Amino acid sequence: MSESSLSVTRVGDLANPTRFIAFVGRVLPVLAGVTALLFAVGLVMSFLAPEDYQQGATIRIMFVHVPAAWLSMMCYTVMTASAIGTLVWRHPLADVSARAAAPIGAIFTVLALLTGSLWGKPMWGTWWVWDARLTSVFVLLLMYLGLIALNRAMDDPSKSARVSAILILVGFINIPIIKFSVDWWNTLHQPASVVRLDGPTIHASMLYPLLVMALAFTVLFFTLHMAAMRNEILRRRVAALRRQAARGR
Amino acid sequence: MAYFGYIFASYLATAVALLGLIGWVVFDLRGRRADLAELEARGVRRRSAAAAEDR
Amino acid sequence: MRLVAENLGASRGGDPVFSGLSFSLAAGEALIVTGPNGVGKSTLLRVIAGLLRADTGLIALERDHGAEAGVLAENSHYLGHRNGMKRELTVSENLDFWQTFMVMEGDAARMPVADACAVLNLDHVLHLPYGYLSAGQQRRIAMARLLLSHRRLWILDEPTAALDLAAEEAFAGMVNRHLDDGGLAVIATHQPLAIARQATLSMRARAQDEGALS
Amino acid sequence: MRALLWRDIRIGIRAGGGALIGVLFFLTVVAVVPFGVGPDLNLLSRIGPAILWIGALLAALLGLDRLFQGDREDGTLDLLLMQEHPLALTVLIKCLAHWVVSGLPLVAASPLLGLFMNVEPLAIGATTLTLLVGTPAVTFIGAVGAAVAVALPRGGLLVSILVLPLAIPILVFGVSAAYAAVEDPAPFLPPFLILTAITLLFSVIGPVAAAAALRASTD
Numbered sequence: 001m002s003e004s005s006l007s008v009t010r011v012g013d014l015a016n017p018t019r020f021i022a023f024v025g026r027v028l029p030v031l032a033g034v035t036a037l038l039f040a041v042g043l044v045m046s047f048l049a050p051e052d053y054q055q056g057a058t059i060r061i062m063f064v065h066v067p068a069a070w071l072s073m074m075c076y077t078v079m080t081a082s083a084i085g086t087l088v089w090r091h092p093l094a095d096v097s098a099r100a101a102a103p104i105g106a107i108f109t110v111l112a113l114l115t116g117s118l119w120g121k122p123m124w125g126t127w128w129v130w131d132a133r134l135t136s137v138f139v140l141l142l143m144y145l146g147l148i149a150l151n152r153a154m155d156d157p158s159k160s161a162r163v164s165a166i167l168i169l170v171g172f173i174n175i176p177i178i179k180f181s182v183d184w185w186n187t188l189h190q191p192a193s194v195v196r197l198d199g200p201t202i203h204a205s206m207l208y209p210l211l212v213m214a215l216a217f218t219v220l221f222f223t224l225h226m227a228a229m230r231n232e233i234l235r236r237r238v239a240a241l242r243r244q245a246a247r248g249r
Numbered sequence: 250m251a252y253f254g255y256i257f258a259s260y261l262a263t264a265v266a267l268l269g270l271i272g273w274v275v276f277d278l279r280g281r282r283a284d285l286a287e288l289e290a291r292g293v294r295r296r297s298a299a300a301a302e303d304r
Numbered sequence: 305m306r307l308v309a310e311n312l313g314a315s316r317g318g319d320p321v322f323s324g325l326s327f328s329l330a331a332g333e334a335l336i337v338t339g340p341n342g343v344g345k346s347t348l349l350r351v352i353a354g355l356l357r358a359d360t361g362l363i364a365l366e367r368d369h370g371a372e373a374g375v376l377a378e379n380s381h382y383l384g385h386r387n388g389m390k391r392e393l394t395v396s397e398n399l400d401f402w403q404t405f406m407v408m409e410g411d412a413a414r415m416p417v418a419d420a421c422a423v424l425n426l427d428h429v430l431h432l433p434y435g436y437l438s439a440g441q442q443r444r445i446a447m448a449r450l451l452l453s454h455r456r457l458w459i460l461d462e463p464t465a466a467l468d469l470a471a472e473e474a475f476a477g478m479v480n481r482h483l484d485d486g487g488l489a490v491i492a493t494h495q496p497l498a499i500a501r502q503a504t505l506s507m508r509a510r511a512q513d514e515g516a517l518s
Numbered sequence: 519m520r521a522l523l524w525r526d527i528r529i530g531i532r533a534g535g536g537a538l539i540g541v542l543f544f545l546t547v548v549a550v551v552p553f554g555v556g557p558d559l560n561l562l563s564r565i566g567p568a569i570l571w572i573g574a575l576l577a578a579l580l581g582l583d584r585l586f587q588g589d590r591e592d593g594t595l596d597l598l599l600m601q602e603h604p605l606a607l608t609v610l611i612k613c614l615a616h617w618v619v620s621g622l623p624l625v626a627a628s629p630l631l632g633l634f635m636n637v638e639p640l641a642i643g644a645t646t647l648t649l650l651v652g653t654p655a656v657t658f659i660g661a662v663g664a665a666v667a668v669a670l671p672r673g674g675l676l677v678s679i680l681v682l683p684l685a686i687p688i689l690v691f692g693v694s695a696a697y698a699a700v701e702d703p704a705p706f707l708p709p710f711l712i713l714t715a716i717t718l719l720f721s722v723i724g725p726v727a728a729a730a731a732l733r734a735s736t737d
Contacts, residue, residue, distance in 0.1 A: 057252055057253070057256060058252050058255060058256065060256050061255065061256055061259045064259055064260060064263045065259070068263070087730075103273075104270060107266055107269070107270055108266075110266070111262065111263060111266040111267075114259070114262045114266075115259040115262060115263065118255050118258050118259040118262070119255070119259065121255060122252045122255050139683050139686060142679075142682060142683040143683045145679070146676075146679045146680040146682075146683065149676060149679055149680075150666065150667075150676060150680060153667075153670050153672070153673070153676055154669075154670065156317045158315070158317070159317065159669070159735065160669075160735070162730075162731075162734035162735075163666050163669070163731050163734050163735050164666075166662070166666070166727050166730050166731045166734065167662065167663075167666050167680060167731070169727070170659075170662050170684065170723060170727045171683070171684070173723060174659075174683070174684050174687075177687045177716065177719075178683065178684075178686055178687055180687070181686060181687035181690040181691060182686075182690070184690065184691070184694070184709070184712075185690040185694065220267065224270055224271070224274055227274040227275075227278065228274055228277075230278065231274065231277040231278050231281055234278070234281035234282065234284075234285060235277075235281055237285065238281060238284040238285060238288065240319070241285075241288045241293045242288070242293075243317075243319055244293060244319070245288070245291070245293045247319075350736070353596070353600060354599075354600060355596055355599060355600065355736045356736060375602075377599075377600040378600070378601065378602045380600070382596060382597065382600055384593050384596055385593070386591070386592055386593025386596075387592065387593055388592060388593035388594045388596065388597050389592060389594075390525070390529055390588075390592065390594070391592070392529055392532045393525070393528065393529065393532070397525075397528070400521075401521050401522070401525045402597075404521040405521050405522060405601065405603075406597075406601060
């Protein structure tokens with residue numbers, strides 16, 4: 001029973017894992033192509049963009065840093081939507097989506113922090129500065145790692161779906177509180193002289209490359225997310241088959 | 250171009266991270282398919298797969 | 305008052321354990337659930353107690369003319385493998401707590417703690433910490449909890465596992481009195497029980513189970 | 519409900535489980551700092567409130583996984599789930615009992631440890647007050663982590679990892695309120711009121727989410 005041979009009658013009913021795998025099988029190559037194209041265009045445009053009069057060439061790091069940070073937050077929103085899908089509609093693929101998205105979100109957050117510090121070094125002379133936004137992204141990383149640790153600790157996915165969904169929601173409710181407390185904490189201890197991360201209002205010539213790069217990152221995210229979901233479904237199928245084999249039926 | 254090192258490092262980090270993600274997904278897929286094939290070879294049928302065949 | 309289950313199906317750890325299970329239990333009757341280990345007796349009892357969500361089908365306590373008689377869990381006592389008592393507290397503290405915690409506004413407390421223990425001839429250990437008791441005594445204290453507040457349905461998971469003969473008779477007497485008062489009971493067990501009116505539900509491994517009322 | 523409160527408090531004290539270990543851990547964390555930072559008194563007094571808060575936060579996180587674990591192991595949790603009382607209320611009562619047993623001793627010990635860190639009396643008063651208001655929030659939001667980790671074999675360690683990011687706002691406002699009492703420009707009331715607001719908010723989110731998590735993880 002190879003996946004792609006299944007005839008997909010109605011694309012709408014993706015709740016069925018088998019049909020979802022077939023759908024991913026067909027859509028993935030197209031998405032991969034679009035991602036590669038977008039990245040190519042984005043990189044060329046960002047290379048041609050003029051240097052910023054204030055920050056010099058380091059502005060180019062923004063073309064990678066801002067999309068990564070934006071993606072790390074968008075990924076958590078996707079996981080929150082999945083959590084609602086698990087809790088409210090008991091959608092069979094919602095937990096698969098949340099579980100597949102967590103590592104991707106974590107990698108994007110690490111990337112955002114890495115490029116953030118690479119950008120900070122030339123400007124502020126230190127690898128890490130407790131800027132309000134960088135700190136919030138760092139706390140977001142802690143939440144991702146907590147969720148990944150929880151998912152790995154739970155051996156049986158069907159039972160733990162609702163539990164991790166609840167934790168994702170509680171985390172989501174807390175993001176504004178954390179953001180507010182970090183801003184408060186930042187203004188209290190931080191001398192006001194720190195240059196704001198995104199610099200002056202972005203000039204059009206730099207805005208378009210940024211948007212293209214952001215789009216490229218987003219399409220890449222969805223490609224990876226669907227592929228990771230397919231892997232998760234297959235992983236659960238293997239586990240179920242092994243349990244079935246163990247029971248000797 | 251000043252600070253070339255930092256710019257290059259950040260693009261390199263991005264490339265490593267994204268290619269790493271793509272690599273992990275592909276590697277994971279191959280692994281799971283291999284597991285499934287091996288289970289299939291051992292004759293462990295999925296209930297719905299078995300049912301699909303009877304239909 | 306009847307306990308009605310239609311096409312009940314549940315799974316444990318993602319794998320279906322039983323399905324298509326239907327039975328109906330009238331007031332004053334006990335349903336003895338038998339079957340080999342791992343066939344899902346405990347899972348069925350946890351589904352009845354509302355601790356586990358059933359995949360398919362439904363189960364409810366119904367008054368004689370079909371109206372639903374309140375949430376099943378709130379009208380039932382559940383005695384699982386674990387007794388639900390704290391080792392650090394004394395027997396009377398444990399039972400006092402459960403009596404105050406479980407008594408709903410409506411009904412009067414069924415029986416004071418001392419009498420409940422007397423039924424299972426354990427009134428001499430009231431002031432000992434629960435941890436000091438033997439397994440059999442601890443099990444009987446957990447059974448005494450069933451008498452502390454009035455609940456229509458008793459759900460008992462291998463109640464007589466650690467009991468000696470005398471305790472088993474006391475337990476059987478207790479259940480019979482509960483049934484005579486119009487109560488119901490679902491008991492998963494291997495040992496035969498001296499219960500007056502009992503129906504048997506034999507669960508087989510993953511085959512189509514039918515509620516055999518013999 | 520009161521019965522549950524008294525039962526949990528009695529268990530906490532009688533077994534000496536939560537109360538003693540929490541305070542001892544708090545003591546060791548605070549005692550270790552001068553050995554690391556050095557005996558420089560005015561430095562210690564400057565970082566005193568922060569160290570007290572960090573020690574209290576870690577001590578509170580430490581005792582959290584016992585919140586539901588004990589009940590689950592002896593089967594009490596199943597019965598608590600089946601009762602007519604709303605589960606969120608039961609969880610709230612258990613959190614209060616847990617706070618009384620392990621949170622209050624931390625608050626009681628903080629003035630002593632404040633002197634230990636050469637913190638002036640005004641700052642000690644502020645720190646103790648903020649701890650009094652802040653530690654319940656840690657227990658309430660920690661209840662979610664404890665409920666999520668109750669079904670796991672080694673859930674204990676996981677609780678602190680899961681709860682830490684959620685507890686950061688408590689630490690931030692707690693410490694800034696404690697410092698505000700000393701440095702005159704910084705206002706005391708705003709962070710203190712925000713801290714109280716967080717505690718009240720978490721006293722709702724925590725038990726409700728923990729109850730949902732407990733109900734979802736009954737196996």
